Amino acid sequence: MSVLAVREHHRFEAAGRPFVYLVPSAAIFALDETADDIMRTLGNGARSLAELVAELSARHDAGQLGETVSELARVQAIGELAARPASPKVLPLTPFPLTTMVLNVTNQCNLSCTYCYEYGEDKIVDTENGRKPKFMSEETARESVDFMLKESGTNQVAHLTFFGGETLLNFPVLKKTIAYAKERAAALGKDVDFSLTTNATLLKPDVIEFLVEHQVGVTISIDGPKEMQDKFRVFQNGTGSYDIVAPRIKQLLKQHRRRPVGARVTLTSDTLDITRIFRHLTDEIGFWEVGFAPVTTSPGRAHAISEQGYDRMLDGFRALSYEFLEAAVAGRHHGFSNVKETLQEIHKGMSKAFPCGAGLGLMGVATDGDVALCHRFAGSDAHKLGTVRDGIDRVAQQAFLEKHHLDNKTDCSTCWARPVCSGGCYHEAHTRYGDTAQANLHYCEWIRAWTHLCLEIYGELAERNPAFLAAFDSEPAEPVN
Amino acid sequence: MNHLKSINRKAARIEEVTAPAEDVVALQRTPLPAGGHIPVGCSLVFSPGWEADRLGGTAGLCQPVERDLFDCHVGCYWPAQVPDQLNHAPDWTSKCAAAQKDWRKIDLIFP
Numbered sequence: 216m217s218v219l220a221v222r223e224h225h226r227f228e229a230a231g232r233p234f235v236y237l238v239p240s241a242a243i244f245a246l247d248e249t250a251d252d253i254m255r256t257l258g259n260g261a262r263s264l265a266e267l268v269a270e271l272s273a274r275h276d277a278g279q280l281g282e283t284v285s286e287l288a289r290v291q292a293i294g295e296l297a298a299r300p301a302s303p304k305v306l307p308l309t310p311f312p313l314t315t316m317v318l319n320v321t322n323q324c325n326l327s328c329t330y331c332y333e334y335g336e337d338k339i340v341d342t343e344n345g346r347k348p349k350f351m352s353e354e355t356a357r358e359s360v361d362f363m364l365k366e367s368g369t370n371q372v373a374h375l376t377f378f379g380g381e382t383l384l385n386f387p388v389l390k391k392t393i394a395y396a397k398e399r400a401a402a403l404g405k406d407v408d409f410s411l412t413t414n415a416t417l418l419k420p421d422v423i424e425f426l427v428e429h430q431v432g433v434t435i436s437i438d439g440p441k442e443m444q445d446k447f448r449v450f451q452n453g454t455g456s457y458d459i460v461a462p463r464i465k466q467l468l469k470q471h472r473r474r475p476v477g478a479r480v481t482l483t484s485d486t487l488d489i490t491r492i493f494r495h496l497t498d499e500i501g502f503w504e505v506g507f508a509p510v511t512t513s514p515g516r517a518h519a520i521s522e523q524g525y526d527r528m529l530d531g532f533r534a535l536s537y538e539f540l541e542a543a544v545a546g547r548h549h550g551f552s553n554v555k556e557t558l559q560e561i562h563k564g565m566s567k568a569f570p571c572g573a574g575l576g577l578m579g580v581a582t583d584g585d586v587a588l589c590h591r592f593a594g595s596d597a598h599k600l601g602t603v604r605d606g607i608d609r610v611a612q613q614a615f616l617e618k619h620h621l622d623n624k625t626d627c628s629t630c631w632a633r634p635v636c637s638g639g640c641y642h643e644a645h646t647r648y649g650d651t652a653q654a655n656l657h658y659c660e661w662i663r664a665w666t667h668l669c670l671e672i673y674g675e676l677a678e679r680n681p682a683f684l685a686a687f688d689s690e691p692a693e694p695v696n
Numbered sequence: 697m698n699h700l701k702s703i704n705r706k707a708a709r710i711e712e713v714t715a716p717a718e719d720v721v722a723l724q725r726t727p728l729p730a731g732g733h734i735p736v737g738c739s740l741v742f743s744p745g746w747e748a749d750r751l752g753g754t755a756g757l758c759q760p761v762e763r764d765l766f767d768c769h770v771g772c773y774w775p776a777q778v779p780d781q782l783n784h785a786p787d788w789t790s791k792c793a794a795a796q797k798d799w800r801k802i803d804l805i806f807p
Binding site: 234237240241242243244245246247249250279282283286287289290291292561562563564566673674677684688 | 699703709
């Protein structure tokens, strides 16, 4: 006998009506009362169509029930109990074009942030005493550009992000690399989009002028007002960096008007006053966008965020998300980029087999030209995927993709948030569990709560200002942090 | 869909690819719908008098197969092949109250 059951989904309400987020398709449908009633009834247990109709016919017309059941079945919100849909493990076709190359032009830094993933207690590579050059040479940078343009395949635009250490410590090579990349791209009929991440200590007038002239996108690592910034982001002698960076950032923001400048905040157990950080960076300093990320650390560290800390972080995110919603409904800009990025993914209906583009569309290049998963693994032999001279090691890449596919993460197999999360950051997993392939189980609850909140915001926007969401269709971007 | 509304792009895409194909199409519809048009009306058969309907216009040219079946069989001269309603299969259309809507319910008859 035919028995109907609900398929994996997550129900949420927004603007007073019910929605479902379907898993694994990541499609969102608004439900009418009949559809919602059917989903809830079948959610309590599988039933035959006759039983379902008998149960609900007091509240709904039988013809309408039949029609609704076929619509729900059509989008695979419900289905035959016996016929569980197979979800084959599909690996991306390679060669997959390289969209973003992150170039670590130096592994040196003039700050000594205590939580740093590159220099702190959880570092992967011995940057200080290792065999890697401290600065990338002009020649390696040029080879990297050639590598990037070749691996970008048929893409019209290649994104080149300069990274460090402190990126601007190697400003001479950065300048020459941009000139070379422009020349090579022009010869090949392509475009290159440039960006960098910096701690802002070296944003001198000539640097700012150069960045403005060449339209280099800038992201600044900064943790908030003075007392928060100076807690971790210190010089080697322990002096805080706020007083040095604040005026330089203000100068940059004044001059760099053609591309939005974003702030990237590392949250720690001591710095979780998210609204205050946000207000300071937007209203007082003038950033267009602010993105937050919890510090990547092994659990025992003093700056590691505790479970209560994650709750506090969620409260902070929630408050800013509601502000974002009201601004979006009114057609005003709001600079909370975390919610915006998640809304973009929800809008597209991204259902990820891999948590990010690392090792696929994004790769990091170490100072010696070794290609790694991403900038956070640049220089690590264990996470190497080739060199800029010899190209991508396709065998290593294939093995990486095979091993890190969401299908292998059994912990995630019953989680409704997996299309968005896909197990989370490889680097975070490596630091926490010593294994890039491990799902980041320490923040599952957080991710589910955050995704639920973003779905509610999305649903509200879909009802109250769909034009805001439609504008996402023309926006690119996955930021590097 | 009447009870679900696609909200994000993935949902719209799913709605698009699962949309039922047009199956039966009246031939006089202009323009003819793009896609899965299957010409099954008997006006494809070149036969004198079938370029016009019985009133001399074109509005009532043959409907798709379900209409042809009854029209040819009941109202037209063309001897459509239907089961023997007098002797062998008196009830073969009993579930088909309105041919336009219910033609799928017409039984198959095996001798």
